[in-house]
Amino acid sequence: MTDEIPNRPRADPTFEHRRHGDRKQESGRDDREEWVWVLDYLPYGRETDNRPVYQKKPLIHALGDNKLILMELIPIEGKIPPVHIKTHIGGRDEEYVERVKSRIPYDDLSNGAKMELPLVLEDYVIANEERFIQFFSKAAPLSMRQNSLELLPGVGKKLMLDVLEESKKGPFEGFADLKTRVPALHNPEKLIVQRIIEEMKGDQKYYVFAAQPSRALTQPHEEGGRSHGHGNRDNRHGSNHGGGHGGGRDGGNRSGGYGRRD
Numbered sequence: 001m002t003d004e005i006p007n008r009p010r011a012d013p014t015f016e017h018r019r020h021g022d023r024k025q026e027s028g029r030d031d032r033e034e035w036v037w038v039l040d041y042l043p044y045g046r047e048t049d050n051r052p053v054y055q056k057k058p059l060i061h062a063l064g065d066n067k068l069i070l071m072e073l074i075p076i077e078g079k080i081p082p083v084h085i086k087t088h089i090g091g092r093d094e095e096y097v098e099r100v101k102s103r104i105p106y107d108d109l110s111n112g113a114k115m116e117l118p119l120v121l122e123d124y125v126i127a128n129e130e131r132f133i134q135f136f137s138k139a140a141p142l143s144m145r146q147n148s149l150e151l152l153p154g155v156g157k158k159l160m161l162d163v164l165e166e167s168k169k170g171p172f173e174g175f176a177d178l179k180t181r182v183p184a185l186h187n188p189e190k191l192i193v194q195r196i197i198e199e200m201k202g203d204q205k206y207y208v209f210a211a212q213p214s215r216a217l218t219q220p221h222e223e224g225g226r227s228h229g230h231g232n233r234d235n236r237h238g239s240n241h242g243g244g245h246g247g248g249r250d251g252g253n254r255s256g257g258y259g260r261r262d
Helices: 111-127 129-137 157-168 175-181 188-201 231-239
Strands: 017-019 035-042 059-064 070-075 086-088 097-103 258-260
Touching (some): 035 070, 035 111, 059 111, 111 188, 129 157, 129 188
Parallel strands (some): 017 258
Antiparallel strands (some): 035 086, 070 097
16 A cells, blocks of 8 residues: 555645656756856866876866756866856857766766865755745645655654744745744755755655656766767757856756655
């Protein structure tokens, strides 16, 4: 007997459920990445690349602004992007990026990119505060035993009930309002960042904020010219990007919905 709740109220569309492994996209949804956050610039490629120096090419490790996809990019020759900037990819007259090489798993990020990722994600969450605060205002049950709020690190039953009780009085206006009304919830922005990184690492039952990593990305691969098998697809995908979202930090982009792993 399943413990899923039948006909449960739907949460905000930004954070809807979908089952683990279901790659079919909802109508009108766009998984393409047109903007990325630079996490690290690797002048000699990956640290694990054992080829001679003259064979190594520069790489960029980056975070997609739409679905929070981790990506490996080929920079324009002679261009060195600053870390922590948001830049456009896939069109003409790009400032730093020539093309997308492939999607990569969390474990393949450089050490520098792993250190920069929480800082970039915190800026991302704050820039998209209006969307992320809805996760607390419209928190939905995942099953008879668990609420979506309990996916956040450190949030147990008591804190979850405190948030739900306050949300009944009216939606939270922002993170400051949430912390005022639920004093025990000290750093909701950092909790979201921690959850996003957990989802990026994979092996989660539910995927709330980040795109579910492809199984192929977690398979062993060879260094030195061979990508993960997604390179060709992503290269085509990158070259087909047209106009961007416009400059600045766009708060309207969506990330992944819930994903149920059976």
